[in-house]
Amino acid sequence: MSDLGFLALSLALGTTTYSIVSLALGIRKGDEGLAAAGKRAIYASAVFLTLAVVALIYVLLARDFQVEYVASHTSRDLALPYTLSALWAGQEGSLLFWAWLLSVYATALVLSGRRAGHILTSYSSLVVSCVLAFFLLLVIFVNNPFQRLDFVPSDGLGMNPLLQNPAMIWHPPIVYLGYVGFTVPFALTLAVLLSGKMEDPYVPLVRRWTLLSWLCLGVGTVLGAQWAYVELGWGGYWGWDPVENASLLPWLTGTALIHSLMMRRGRGAIKLSHIVLVVGTFALCIFGTFVTRSGMISSVHAFAVSRIGLYFLAFLLSVVVASVLLTFTRRSGLRGDDESESLVSRPTALWVTIVLLLAATAAILLGTLFPLVSDTLNVALTTDYFNTSSALILGPLILLMGICPFTTWKGGDSRGLSRRLIAPLIGALVTGAALLLLGLRDAFGVVAFSVCAFVIVGTLLQFYSGFRGSRRGSEGNRLSGFVSSLRKQRSRYGGYVVHLGIVMITIGVVGSSAYKIEESITLDPSAMRTVGGYTLRYEEFSYLPAVGKDVATATLAVYEGGEQVAVLRPEKHFHHSSQQPVSEVAIRSTLKEDLYVALTGWEDASQRIALEVIVSPLVVWIWIGGGVLLVGAVLAFWPARRAEGAEDLAVDPSRASEGRPTGEEGQR
Numbered sequence: 001m002s003d004l005g006f007l008a009l010s011l012a013l014g015t016t017t018y019s020i021v022s023l024a025l026g027i028r029k030g031d032e033g034l035a036a037a038g039k040r041a042i043y044a045s046a047v048f049l050t051l052a053v054v055a056l057i058y059v060l061l062a063r064d065f066q067v068e069y070v071a072s073h074t075s076r077d078l079a080l081p082y083t084l085s086a087l088w089a090g091q092e093g094s095l096l097f098w099a100w101l102l103s104v105y106a107t108a109l110v111l112s113g114r115r116a117g118h119i120l121t122s123y124s125s126l127v128v129s130c131v132l133a134f135f136l137l138l139v140i141f142v143n144n145p146f147q148r149l150d151f152v153p154s155d156g157l158g159m160n161p162l163l164q165n166p167a168m169i170w171h172p173p174i175v176y177l178g179y180v181g182f183t184v185p186f187a188l189t190l191a192v193l194l195s196g197k198m199e200d201p202y203v204p205l206v207r208r209w210t211l212l213s214w215l216c217l218g219v220g221t222v223l224g225a226q227w228a229y230v231e232l233g234w235g236g237y238w239g240w241d242p243v244e245n246a247s248l249l250p251w252l253t254g255t256a257l258i259h260s261l262m263m264r265r266g267r268g269a270i271k272l273s274h275i276v277l278v279v280g281t282f283a284l285c286i287f288g289t290f291v292t293r294s295g296m297i298s299s300v301h302a303f304a305v306s307r308i309g310l311y312f313l314a315f316l317l318s319v320v321v322a323s324v325l326l327t328f329t330r331r332s333g334l335r336g337d338d339e340s341e342s343l344v345s346r347p348t349a350l351w352v353t354i355v356l357l358l359a360a361t362a363a364i365l366l367g368t369l370f371p372l373v374s375d376t377l378n379v380a381l382t383t384d385y386f387n388t389s390s391a392l393i394l395g396p397l398i399l400l401m402g403i404c405p406f407t408t409w410k411g412g413d414s415r416g417l418s419r420r421l422i423a424p425l426i427g428a429l430v431t432g433a434a435l436l437l438l439g440l441r442d443a444f445g446v447v448a449f450s451v452c453a454f455v456i457v458g459t460l461l462q463f464y465s466g467f468r469g470s471r472r473g474s475e476g477n478r479l480s481g482f483v484s485s486l487r488k489q490r491s492r493y494g495g496y497v498v499h500l501g502i503v504m505i506t507i508g509v510v511g512s513s514a515y516k517i518e519e520s521i522t523l524d525p526s527a528m529r530t531v532g533g534y535t536l537r538y539e540e541f542s543y544l545p546a547v548g549k550d551v552a553t554a555t556l557a558v559y560e561g562g563e564q565v566a567v568l569r570p571e572k573h574f575h576h577s578s579q580q581p582v583s584e585v586a587i588r589s590t591l592k593e594d595l596y597v598a599l600t601g602w603e604d605a606s607q608r609i610a611l612e613v614i615v616s617p618l619v620v621w622i623w624i625g626g627g628v629l630l631v632g633a634v635l636a637f638w639p640a641r642r643a644e645g646a647e648d649l650a651v652d653p654s655r656a657s658e659g660r661p662t663g664e665e666g667q668r
């Protein structure tokens with residue numbers, strides 16, 4: 001089966017090469033038949049890559065340990081879901097998975113282009129095929145997942161115990177869906193530059209692809225943070241590790257891109273800001289992969305380190321150089337960006353948003369690269385640098401999120417804007433006062449939560465005014481009219497729901513970082529200890545064998561206000577296949593706070609245990625915010641039905657118009 005897998009990979013490289021040649025010649029000679037054959041070859045590449053993935057899954061499930069990848073990442077006692085997810089547990093498999101995803105995206109691009117019947121599809125298919133060829137060359141010649149050993153080991157090395165968590169099943173593939181997806185906006189952008197079709201509507205072509213990839217990257221990142229929280233045992237979810245930054249950076253520029261695509265001037269044609277943000281986002285995805293896999297900057301969760309990073313660096317440079325050169329040659333055809341006569345207007349607010357997002361990207365990128373020169377300069381960066389710089393930049397961004405929906409495209413109406421902001425301001429003041437009355441004396445917390453309240457009230461008001469302004473629906477009530485207007489304006493309301501999700505994440509981050517209580521304690525049997533309002537009573541300790549590991553468990557009764565509220569069982573797992581024990585923390589989660597307990601050690605004779613106890617306020621709002629972000633982004637992404645559909649960006653005239661407010665927009 002492994003030979004069949006390798007054969008499928010080689011055939012995929014053959015069809016991809018064919019598609020590149022055929023598309024290039026077809027475009028050059030204006031021969032539609034050749035170009036169509038090139039596009040069909042993309043389907044064939046997807047079929048062959050699917051076969052290769054199926055072949056790898058087969059050898060993983062069959063525990064064919066003669067295949068080096070299977071022997072390195074699985075073992076006989078590895079549970080079925082983890083055996084399947086071993087597909088992306090290592091370098092070779094994750095590159096194959098990447099190439100397969102890219103071929104699926106390429107197929108979707110060709111299919112969607114067939115409906116639109118656009119010449120740009122040929123160019124963009126050509127670009128995607130080139131990227132695919134790069135990955136196929138890597139998978140075939142540098143990191144072949146079907147490489148065989150010249151002996152058959154009796155068992156495999158097993159999977160890194162840290163990876164044996166349900167998040168292994170969804171975090172990596174969802175992050176990859178985002179990373180790989182950004183290839184499509186990149187390909188469409190290069191296609192516009194290559195073809196010179198600068199006046200064609202570009203925004204509708206790239207917006208949905210961008211939203212989809214951005215959504216996957218965001219959700220994948222939140223899932224990664226959740227995994228770090230429950231698995232790494234230190235009670236945090238974000239440590240500014242290079243791999244973490246690797247997904248945050250393109251997500252930030254992706255957010256800037258989404259907002260730059262909202263600018264209306266130019267009837268949806270490509271602009272310099274789009275090019276910079278699309279290429280920058282794609283380049284940051286490749287940069288992230290380079291960082292993750294090169295081992296150049298040490299990371300606590302880089303699971304696939306090798307010399308392959310150099311190829312990614314070369315690829316990154318080619319992407320940037322080609323994009324800069326192409327942009328330069330087409331500079332005369334580029335439309336200007338939005339500008340407004342008034343400083344207080346929607347375009348200005350969006351521009352400030354983009355600048356703040358880019359400033360945050362630059363600050364985090366600098367911090368990520370700093371270890372490369374820290375030895376020479378004899379200065380080390382701590383997480384304080386990241387915390388402070390991102391709070392200083394992203395704080396104003398959150399505030400702006402509350403102001404922006406009240407601005408108008410034409411602007412100029414500062415008094416009207418101030419009037420519209422009174423209710424959110426009252427919301428912020430009431431929240432600040434309530435927090436002070438409740439005894440919160442910390443200026444950072446009072447200001448941060450008040451800003452969040454400002455945005456929440458402002459955003460909810462948008463929904464309320466939409467509700468009030470909607471006509472009665474078919475059932476004669478206003479609610480059904482509002483639901484119908486929600487459906488028609490999915491993109492707008494989806495954006496607001498995303499904003500609410502971001503505010504929830506902010507509340508969770510502020511609460512859990514500024515007000516965390518952390519104590520390392522030891523307990524003798526039956527002893528009690530109080531941490532942050534919770535009393536822990538040590539009930540019992542056990543050390544028992546389980547499948548493939550030994551498990552140490554401490555049982556603790558938890559009391560709050562004199563009443564027992566939970567029984568927590570933090571564990572430590574000793575996998576037979578690994579030297580390193582893994583903490584399985586116990587968490588009692590409420591909307592108010594998490595009680596997080598990790599078992600850090602024990603004495604056999606006395607059964608005394610050592611625990612790390614953390615009370616983390618509001619942390620659950622990060623995961624809830626992630627869910628809300630998902631809902632909002634799906635709402636914004638979902639195509640509106642044509643009949644309803646003025647709001648569908650694929651045909652959205654309001655986004656393409658030169659600042660002429662339409663529909664409800666006109667009322668604001």
Ligand code: HEM
Nearest residue numbers: 162172175221224225227228243244247288289292303304
């Ligand atoms: C805040 C937390 C996290 C973020 C932002 C994050 C981000 C990422 C990114 C960007 C990738 C793709 C890397 C690439 O191949 O180019 C990735 C892959 C992966 N992540 Fe995470 N991650 C997080 C937490 C974790 C944790 C806690 C684990 C496991 C303990 C983990 C396991 C993996 C695995 C196994 C892969 C696929 C293999 C690889 O590419 O290294 N991640 N993650």
Ligand code: HEM
Nearest residue numbers: 255258349350353397400401404491492494495498502636
């Ligand atoms: C991290 C911060 C932010 C994130 C993740 C975010 C995300 C989003 C998303 C996904 C959309 C939907 C886009 C679409 O349908 O094409 C959206 C819409 C929007 N965002 Fe943001 N945004 C953020 C900050 C801001 C800020 C600071 C502003 C202020 C200028 C802003 C203004 C808007 C506006 C005006 C809309 C469109 C609503 C409409 O169509 O009327 N966003 N946002």
